[in-house]
Amino acid sequence: MNIADIKNKFSIIGHNTLLERAIEIALQAAPTDLNVLINGESGTGKEVFPQIIHQFSTRKHGPYIAVNCGAIPEGTIDSELFGHEKGAFTGALEARKGYFEVANGGTIFLDEVGELPLSTQARLLRVLETGEFIKVGSSKVQKTDVRVVAATNINFYQAIEREKFRVDLYYRLNTLPIFLPPLRERKEDIHLLFRKFSNDCSTKYRMPVVKLTGDAEQVLTNYFWPGNIRQLKNITEQICIIEKNREVNAETLLKYLPQYSSNNVPVLLRNDSTSGGSALNGDFKERDLFYKIIVDLKKK
Numbered sequence: 001m002n003i004a005d006i007k008n009k010f011s012i013i014g015h016n017t018l019l020e021r022a023i024e025i026a027l028q029a030a031p032t033d034l035n036v037l038i039n040g041e042s043g044t045g046k047e048v049f050p051q052i053i054h055q056f057s058t059r060k061h062g063p064y065i066a067v068n069c070g071a072i073p074e075g076t077i078d079s080e081l082f083g084h085e086k087g088a089f090t091g092a093l094e095a096r097k098g099y100f101e102v103a104n105g106g107t108i109f110l111d112e113v114g115e116l117p118l119s120t121q122a123r124l125l126r127v128l129e130t131g132e133f134i135k136v137g138s139s140k141v142q143k144t145d146v147r148v149v150a151a152t153n154i155n156f157y158q159a160i161e162r163e164k165f166r167v168d169l170y171y172r173l174n175t176l177p178i179f180l181p182p183l184r185e186r187k188e189d190i191h192l193l194f195r196k197f198s199n200d201c202s203t204k205y206r207m208p209v210v211k212l213t214g215d216a217e218q219v220l221t222n223y224f225w226p227g228n229i230r231q232l233k234n235i236t237e238q239i240c241i242i243e244k245n246r247e248v249n250a251e252t253l254l255k256y257l258p259q260y261s262s263n264n265v266p267v268l269l270r271n272d273s274t275s276g277g278s279a280l281n282g283d284f285k286e287r288d289l290f291y292k293i294i295v296d297l298k299k300k
């Protein structure tokens with residue numbers, strides 16, 4: 001399969017070079033048994049990559065288990081991942097297999113791996129190094145054969161800096177890194193994605209398709225997109241459902257675009273010192289243009 005086939009099969013939209021590179025690396029990584037770490041901001045489309053890797057690996061007929069490490073309470077994560085014996089803790093009425101045992105011969109996707117507590121990281125490191133693990137409340141060493149694909153967003157590096165994430169585990173997981181660019185660095189794909197989500201939405205709700213005026217398209221392309229593709233999809237759906245006038249201009253569009261990101265930094269004025277990395281640094285000219293559009297609109 002080539003990149004175009006993969007895009008079709010997994011409904012991935014976009015022509016950005018870094019996106020295509022990510023797909024290419026996933027395809028090359030798949031048949032090897034190497035661990036892969038997928039890195040990208042929230043909403044950049046990480047979730048489909050472990051599936052690509054699994055389906056094009058020799059493990060494709062084995063189990064595929066996705067675990068959201070950030071959503072499991074610290075007290076139960078070891079038991080979820082590695083299982084427990086009967087009576088291991090209050091409430092452990094039966095012995096239970098963990099994901100690493102169930103996924104034997106297959107792939108585990110550890111989403112938000114940066115959220116794992118340090119004690120769990122030690123267990124994970126062991127299973128990655130030797131294939132060995134011990135159930136909670138047991139002393140018996142068990143073996144499993146699992147390939148790990150992990151995903152994380154930018155906060156991961158802070159976790160390493162603050163010694164909340166083991167560096168040795170990081171190197172184990174990161175044998176093959178895949179990077180997904182933020183939407184603001186994939187400007188050529190923004191309108192394409194808008195059209196796709198807008199078409200999907202109008203088909204679903206049987207409404208006329210929403211189109212953007214030229215100035216709205218400019219705003220859309222130059223917005224900071226702190227929530228990336230997820231945010232673009234949400235906003236497109238909101239507009240599709242709410243706006244009666246199916247030709248949306250910049251002024252209308254701006255009402256849907258929050259001007260502040262999650263950490264309360266104006267998205268138009270963000271710079272390196274507040275965003276934590278050069279990858280988040282926008283293009284000054286484009287930012288100026290965007291700012292000008294807003295000022296012009298306010299004058300109207």
Ligand SMILES: Nc1ncnc2c1ncn2[C@@H]1O[C@H](COP(=O)(O)OP(=O)(O)OP(=O)(O)O)[C@@H](O)[C@H]1O
Nearest residue numbers: 011012013041042043044045046047048153229230
């Ligand atoms: N290239 C793409 N084409 C079409 N839809 C996409 C693309 N990338 C992502 N999406 C859609 O955007 C949404 C967010 O993607 P996804 O859940 O993979 O993000 P994520 O990187 O896992 O984010 P988080 O770190 O917050 O979990 C999903 O609805 C997904 O289907």
Ligand SMILES: [Mg+2]
Nearest residue numbers: 043046047111
């Ligand atoms: Mg995700």
